[in-house]
Amino acid sequence: MNTEDVLNEFRDAGALREGHFVLSSGLHSPVFLQKNLVFMDGARCERLCKALAEKITAQVGEVDVAISPAVGGIIPGYETAKHLKVRSMYVEREGGEFKLRRGFSVEPGEKVVMVEDIVTTGLSSRECIAAIQAAGGAVVAAACIVDRSGGKADVGVPLIALASMEVPAYPADALPPELAALPVEDPGSRRLSK
Ligand SMILES: O=P(O)(O)OC[C@H]1O[C@H](OP(=O)(O)OP(=O)(O)O)[C@H](O)[C@@H]1O
Numbered sequence: 342m343n344t345e346d347v348l349n350e351f352r353d354a355g356a357l358r359e360g361h362f363v364l365s366s367g368l369h370s371p372v373f374l375q376k377n378l379v380f381m382d383g384a385r386c387e388r389l390c391k392a393l394a395e396k397i398t399a400q401v402g403e404v405d406v407a408i409s410p411a412v413g414g415i416i417p418g419y420e421t422a423k424h425l426k427v428r429s430m431y432v433e434r435e436g437g438e439f440k441l442r443r444g445f446s447v448e449p450g451e452k453v454v455m456v457e458d459i460v461t462t463g464l465s466s467r468e469c470i471a472a473i474q475a476a477g478g479a480v481v482a483a484a485c486i487v488d489r490s491g492g493k494a495d496v497g498v499p500l501i502a503l504a505s506m507e508v509p510a511y512p513a514d515a516l517p518p519e520l521a522a523l524p525v526e527d528p529g530s531r532r533l534s535k
């Protein structure tokens with residue numbers, strides 16, 4: 342499955358949104374990939390995550406566990422883990438910081454693949470990887486359905502992306518006028534509890 346195939350799944354699901362969005366990183370973008378509209382369709386989610394699992398196995402071999410950052414990473418993390426035939430867990434924010442909760446744990450040195458839905462700056466991936474390492478896991482790779490940085494994001498381990506593309510994103514004080522003119526949506530969960 343190549344980038345165009347993945348984007349077609351997003352288009353067909355009505356998940357390729359245009360407007361004015363504030364992203365998890367605080368950057369603003371005229372494009373948002375509303376992944377939940379993709380993952381809500383079991384067959385579509387399975388096609389994408391099966392392909393991602395195959396890419397992970399081809400690049401890093403077998404792993405022991407897949408761990409994702411909540412909320413967006415939970416469904417693709419579970420489905421990818423299913424195809425890798427490994428346990429699936431997630432980290433969630435406690436006082437703003439990602440932690441393994443709900444009885445989830447890793448054995449010291451277990452090989453972990455961190456599975457994200459979307460990577461933009463890589464900040465959430467780095468936070469998730471730090472939480473896994475703090476819990477004793479050895480993160481051998483990160484994986485995502487779409488890398489919006491076109492390969493530029495550095496998450497500190499190899500990043501395996503099913504689709505890779507560069508999408509414009511701007512700091513709040515450097516918005517193009519046509520973007521600044523539109524009302525802003527904040528669709529993610531990072532700022533929900535504040
Ligand atoms: O690479 P980054 O710059 O960190 O951006 C990508 C992150 O943004 C979204 O999460 P968000 O925090 O918006 O919440 P969600 O998982 O609940 O959608 C997405 O699920 C990634 O985790």
Ligand SMILES: O=C(O)c1cc(=O)[nH]c(=O)[nH]1
Nearest residue numbers: 364365366373374459461
């Ligand atoms: O950077 C983000 O927060 C982000 C971008 C995107 O296209 N989709 C998403 O769910 N999050």
Ligand SMILES: [Mg+2]
Nearest residue numbers: 411412413414
């Ligand atoms: Mg997320």
